[in-house]
């Protein structure tokens with residue numbers, strides 16, 4: 001089903017809560033992998049979170065590297081296909097390095113599992129994860145996130161980079177839509 005263009009998503013996590021939490025998460029990234037983290041951000045959903053996380057890392061004196069991957073997502077539906085296709089791959093040489101996967105939502109865990117396996121196959125010594133949102137109720141893949149911003153219930157959320165059929169990414173807060 002396509003989203004109702006007039007729908008205004010009901011706020012779940014405010015702009016202020018996001019900013020405050022992302023600052024804490026930046027410190028957690030440094031505690032986890034040190035002051036020169038290599039971030040692998042998953043497009044498109046994580047772009048806004050990644051931008052804020054990167055600025056916070058800079059503020060605390062870290063020297064992060066940033067690369068992007070894009071993997072197939074839900075399209076216009078709201079149910080995971082369970083299949084992950086790489087549409088854009090990283091360019092950084094990660095052999096022997098610790099990398100941190102940065103994503104918007106940990107849902108079934110299929111995406112994080114597939115991306116982690118891929119980064120390990122490229123020679124990363126360690127693959128960690130920093131997820132803005134976690135829906136633990138929906139997990140099917142065997143993955144445990146290292147850093148989580150907010151645990152949320154099983155609802156379809158949008159905003160702060162996260163879309164529904166490419167809508168609502170521009171919202172400064174995370175909200176819930178009626179499907």
Ligand code: IMP
Nearest residue numbers: 045080105106107108109110111156157
């Ligand atoms: P997973 O592979 O099932 O863990 O799904 C992770 C990806 O599914 C996230 O990076 C999102 O792109 C997408 N996703 C999961 N839940 C939602 C949601 O509530 N709103 C929008 N996208 C979602």
Ligand code: MG
Nearest residue numbers: 042045073104
């Ligand atoms: Mg995504």
